[in-house]
Amino acid sequence: MDQRVSLVTLGVNDLERSIRFYRALGWEPHPSSVAGEVAFYQAGGLVVGLWSRRALAADSGTVDSGGWGGVTLAHNVVSRDEVDSVLTDAEAAGARIGRRAAETDWGGYSGIFIDPDGHPWEVAVNPGWTIDETGRTLLR
C-alpha cells in the first residue's frame, strides 16, 4: 500500500448546508458532483467528498457513534494572518471555533474550526513543514 490518501469523505447530514458552508470558505464542488447526492472537491492532490453520513456509515461497514470519531483534518498556510482570516470566515459561515488561534507548544500558530457536521479543521502555520508551490505539505 503506497503512502497516499486519495479521498477523504466527510459524512454530512444536510448536503446543501455543507456545500454552502464550504463555498463560503471558497471551496467549489467539481462538476462531477451529483446534485442532492454527493459533492466532490479537488483538494490539491486528493479529493474531498461530502456524502450522507448514514450512507457512508453503511458503506464503510461501521456503526455511527453520532459524534466525533477520532479524525481531525488540518489546513496549513504560510502566515498567521491567513490562519486568522480562515477562522474568521469559518465562524462567519457558521462554524464553531474549537480553539482560538494562538501560538502552539510546537512552535507554530493555529486554531480550530468545527464544520456544521462536527468535523474539526485545524488551520495552522507550522514552521517545521514546507508548503511547496503546488500546495503539497512536505515533512523535512
Added chain:
Amino acid sequence: MDQRVSLVTLGVNDLERSIRFYRALGWEPHPSSVAGEVAFYQAGGLVVGLWSRRALAADSGTVDSGGWGGVTLAHNVVSRDEVDSVLTDAEAAGARIGRRAAETDWGGYSGIFIDPDGHPWEVAVNPGWTIDETGRTLLR
C-alpha cells in the same frame, strides 16, 4: 481557504500498535516522528499523523463519542489485484474487513478495511478518476 488538505490526524489508543499495523502495509514513519508520542507519514502531498485520540479530542475542542465519527479515507489504486492484495495484507495485519472487495454501483471495484482504532479505509479502483505519475488523485 485554498482547496487543500495538509494533514489528516488519526486518533489512536496505542501508538506502537498502530505503527506496527501501518508498517505491515508498507507505511514507514518519517524521521521527524516523536517516539512514543506522534508518528508522521509523508502520504503523497499531505501528511498523515497518528496521535493519542484523547489528546487529539482535547486539542480539537471536541468531545469523543468513542466510535466512528463520519470520516472515511480512501486509497485508490489502478488494478483490482491491488485492491485485493491491500485488503489481504490489512486483514493479515489485524484489520477488520468492513466490506469485501466487489464491483460497485458506480462502476468501480472496492472494499473496506478498518484499522485497529476503527478508522475505515476504502481501497478502490475508480475508472472515472485519474491517478497521475506522482500519485495524485484527480477528478476529471
